[in-house]
Amino acid sequence: MRDFLPADKARRERVLSIIRERYRAHGFDEIETPVVEDYERLHAGIGGDNEKLAFNVLRRGLDADGIRAAADDPAALADLGLRYDLTVPLARFYATNRAQLPAVFRAIQIAPVWRAERPQKGRYRQFVQCDIDIIGDATPRAEVELLVASLDVLDALGLQGGEIRINDRRALDAMLAAFGFADDERPGVLITIDKLDKVGVTGVIAELSERGATPDAVSAFETFLTRPQTRDVVPYGEAQIRRALPEGIDDEVVAHLVGIGDAVAAARGAGEIPLRFDPFLVRGMGYYTDTIYELALPSVSYSLGGGGRYDGMIGRFLGQDVPAVGFSIGFERIVDLVSAGEDAAASAVVLIHDRDVPVAELAAHKAALVARGSRVRLEQRTKNLKGLLERSAADGYTSFATVAAGAAVDELELRPLG
Incomplete structure (x- = not known):
């Protein structure tokens, strides 16, 4: 957790004002949610590893004997927690206020979140997230709106050369099925695949073997990974996407991805489309269901944001499924890349x-x-x-x-x- 001197604070607010203005220009409306949520909601199994990093709030009224008695039951010790992202609070917000919201709701959330990270460079226990989400639209139009708006933000901030890498969880699942991985081992396999950029093909194959994954499937996957074209993040287009995937992937999934690319290209006009298909993009959050994506700049080695479709989350709070998709800009990483600029005042x-x-x-x-x-x-x-x-x-x-x-x-x- 950090203090910010006046110049740093002014810089952060200037960047936030640009992000807000561009997202509002694309029809998104800003909301605000409490910094705390119910413990059960934050630990409902939809936040992935972030649930382990949540700061929990001790129940009021517990004395020393009560704390000792509840020591082995976190839910008995805490009834609230600081939010670790903005997606879980948004799902609760929508379920609570649905009657007052439009059928298709476009939300902006810009606020701090908290995670009990180990102190290290680039990882903070309190940091700002900048999210946009569309709830109630199951069509690719929602993804297109998110991607176009986020690319517009990048342009407005003067960050040139940005691109969005896209994949689909359905394509990932079909790919693992094609290699022969069983249903129950695929979540663990995806966790390992997510390390591909860090440990390389050799490291991924070694970890899959250590996990005890199906040997024939591991062998088939290794053969696929070592194809000359497999590790390239390919330009967008149907032929390129099909070439990057094993045979037998559902035509509907490929068509969905191609349609998104065509629409973003139309919105962006002339020039190369700033999208790339990455068949091994995983995104760690367990609530993603279909399309997933990450924002990258050629000048840095880390992701600057990302998101995806999470159609199953809101139904946990509402009792009926509602389509939802979101995009989160990594504000703490982006703000350091933006030039200082001039003060908005005349002098x-x-x-x-x-x-x-x-x-x-x-x-x-x-x-x-x-x-x-x-x-x-x-x-x-x-x-x-x-x-x-x-x-x-x-x-x-x-x-x-x-x-x-x-x-x-x-x-x-x-x-x-x-």
Whole structure:
């Protein structure tokens, strides 16, 4: 968990404002949910490994004897927990407020989440997620809207060369079936496949063997993995997708993926479509049902976001299935890649004054500049004026003026900082 100095906070808010504005332009509406959810909901088996990282809230009223008695039963110790993502709260929100929402609901959620991660570079116990979701639309139109809007955000942030890698959980399952993996071993096999980028083909095959996966299936999978074209993330198109998959994959799944690519290409206009088909993209969350995707930039080695369709989640809270699909931008990773930019205000002014300038005069000077649209800070002159100016520039101020006692409001001379 981190503190943010003023310049860092201003940078983060500027990036968040761009993300909000672009998503709203695509018809999404922002909602807000509580930071805590019921313990049973957060540990319902739909959050994958993140459930193990949840911060739980101790039940009120438990004394020392009660805590000892409940030590072996987490549900007896805690009845609430801090949210570890925004998807589970959204499912609960929709189930609770469905009667007041449109048939197809497009949601924005931008808020902090908490996970009990081990402290290390790039992993935080409190971090901001930026999610958009569409609930109530089972057609590929929903995926297309999410992908186009997210690519638009990337463009607005000035991050060039971004692409989205796409796969489908149904294609993954069919591929594992084609190799001969049994139904009950496929979840574990997917966990291993998800490590392909980190441990390579040799590491994946070794781990599958250690897991005791069906030997013939492991052998067939190894043969497929070592084909020259298999490990390439291919350009989008029906022929390329079919070539990247084993024979026998359902035509409906391939058509679904191709249709998404065609629609995104139409929305983006001329130029190469920024989509790639990755037959080994897994996404770790257990609630994904169909399409899954990840956002990547060629300049970095890690994912900048992702998501997918999770048609089965809301039904757990509502009692009937509702189609849902979402996309989450990795804000903490993206914010460090965005250039500082300029302050949104017309100017940001530091008024440097001597000790003897009356407060009433300072207030009048400041009010006049604020009324003109400037951001204004008052600073008493110090011996180290250069250091004061450098700090002000680092905080985002663009100009300064010195104020003497008795100076008229319109006599201030603004000079640029830096």
